[in-house]
Amino acid sequence: MILTGKTIVSALRPPYPYGGEFVSQFLFALRLCWFPLLVSTVAFGYGAPGLQAANFLVLFGALDRLGGFFVLASIREFAPFVVAIVLAGVAGTAITADLGARKIREELDALQVLGVDPVKNLVVPRFLALMVVTGLFDVYALLFGIFGGILATLVNGAPLGPFWATFFTNASVTDLWGSLVKCTLFGAIIAIVCCYKGMTASGGAAGVGRAVNQAVVIAFLGVFAFNYVFTQTLLATHPEITVIK
Amino acid sequence: MGWLAVPKDWIATFGEMSKFCGKIVGQVYGLRVFRFFGEALRQCGILILSSTLVIWGLVFIIGLQCGIEGAYFDRSVGAPAYAGVFAAWCDLRELVPYAFGYMMAAKVGTGIVAELGSMRISDEIDALEVMGFNSVTFLCATRLLAAWLVLPFMYIAAIGAGFFASYLAVVQQIGEVSSGGFFLIFWMFQNPPDLLFSLLKAMVMATGIVLVGCYYGYNASGGPVGVGTATAKSMVLNIVFVHLIGMLGTQLFWGANPRAPIGG
Incomplete structure (x- = not known):
């Protein structure tokens, strides 16, 4: 919590020495995550909302409603959620391992002695990079999640036209913004938890491993708890998006 | 040649991993693990105490x-009374297995990598070998047996x-929905085979x-940094793995047969 405040303050206050680090962290997260995320979102979109919901709707003879369901399932819930899981598991653990190793080798203390603020030069770029990356990955996950849905529709032998029709009548800008904001905040939670755990690692090799373990557990729990509160608030404050047309 | 190196590397790692996993599973089924049954029970205790609540x-x-x-x-499709269907399907068939998988990967998987990795780094595994213990049996097979002993029960409680x-x-x-209405629909839309499939x-x-945790932990190298990277790598693989299993399981168990009491 204190680290969050410190990070935001030092992100906003000049000077801004973290440009290069920001870009490299951004590319790092991008390179690490694109493939796991692709597999995960297609698998998730095809399996959970795709097949199960299609089964349910086929019984009603209303498979064309699957598009509408995908707005609800994929945009509002699963895309941000899968992105958060993958980012926490892949980029978050890498960040904790990296910072933890630096802490163990006393590089962080060395930086401090040199008069370089580790929060400003290490945490802030990771924090910003992860926020931007999760926000952008949300769109990516949406695309591939919907691809999973299309796959499920095709497996059931239905035409795609009705899928898109119900999808676009139901999709609203509020949904998309809600999804993006949620995802960006997930990125912030993950970055802060993982940086904190990395920077406070202690106790040699076992310590780094344990720090990664704890970081990922705390990040998951934090993301899920936050997700529940956010969905609840969004649904309650925007009743119009809960109506399926 | 450059771009071919990466996929080649993946395939080689995959082969090694399969060999390693085959060895562990073989030792559990070959009952050789029961020589260290006490250690397996100790691992069970660790699993129960540290992971269950999370x-x-x-x-x-x-x-x-x-x-x-x-x-x-x-509510939006005009059938608010059917909210129980979601509880039955979404929980039992899809999301509880996923959530279980995620948390297993995060808590137990990385925990095993961190533990075995630091043992490897501090040469404890080699020490075991020198003392005449079979380190794969003692460290990995006991953990697998412990997981098999504890997790079915933990999973059923998690569904609850x-x-x-x-x-x-x-x-x-x-x-x-009234409590009675919820439960009527809720029980109507599931049956014991569903529970078995989910399990x-x-x-x-x-x-x-x-198995993935054991592989990465057992083969960690390169000091404290190595343990950290091994942990991170195991997490990547586990996440992909959990999603693939989830999808294939759904396709296999419920793909062609929704098993729901609607219509004909």
Whole structure:
């Protein structure tokens, strides 16, 4: 919590020495995550909302409603959620391992002695990079999640036209913004938890491993708890998006 | 040649991993692991004490989530009474296995990598070999056996936690369905084979996660940094793995047969 405040303050206050680090962290997260995320979102979109919901709707003879369901399932819930899981598991653990190793080798203390603020030069770029990356990955996950849905529709032998029709009548800008904001905040939670755990690692090799373990557990729990509160608030404050047309 | 190196590397790692996993599974089935049954029981105890509550907590939150989304969706199609379907399907068939897999990967999987990795780094595994212990049996096979002993029960309790959370969200929080109405639909839309399939899915995930954790931990190298990277790498593989199992399981168990009492 204190680290969050410190990070935001030092992100906003000049000077801004973290440009290069920001870009490299951004590319790092991008390179690490694109493939796991692709597999995960297609698998998730095809399996959970795709097949199960299609089964349910086929019984009603209303498979064309699957598009509408995908707005609800994929945009509002699963895309941000899968992105958060993958980012926490892949980029978050890498960040904790990296910072933890630096802490163990006393590089962080060395930086401090040199008069370089580790929060400003290490945490802030990771924090910003992860926020931007999760926000952008949300769109990516949406695309591939919907691809999973299309796959499920095709497996059931239905035409795609009705899928898109119900999808676009139901999709609203509020949904998309809600999804993006949620995802960006997930990125912030993950970055802060993982940086904190990395920077406070202690106790040699076992310590780094344990720090990664704890970081990922705390990040998951934090993301899920936050997700529940956010969905609840969004649904309650925007009743119009809960109506399926 | 440059771009070919990466996929080649992957294939080589995959082969090594399969060999290693085959060895562990063989030792559990070959009953050689029972020489170290005490150690297996100790691992069971560690699993129960350190991981159970976290997994149940995550499943509980997922259950709440399923409950509210389901209730809003069913209201919009004009069938609010059917919110129980979501509790039965979303919880039992899809999200509880996923949540279980995620938390297993995060808590147990990385825990095993960190533990075995630091043993490898501090040469404890080599010390075991010198003392005449079979280190794969002693360290990895016992953990797999412990997981198989404990996790089915933990998983069933986790499903219970998820159901309870959905009930809370649908009946107590949103309050459009009476408790009796919820349970009528809820029990109508599931049957014992569903529970068995869900359990199977979760157990395949758990087995995979423990094996991947053992592989990366056992083969860690390169000092404290190496342990950290091995932990991070195992997490990547586990996440992909959990999603693939989830999808294949759904396709296999429910793909052609929704098993629901609607229509003909």
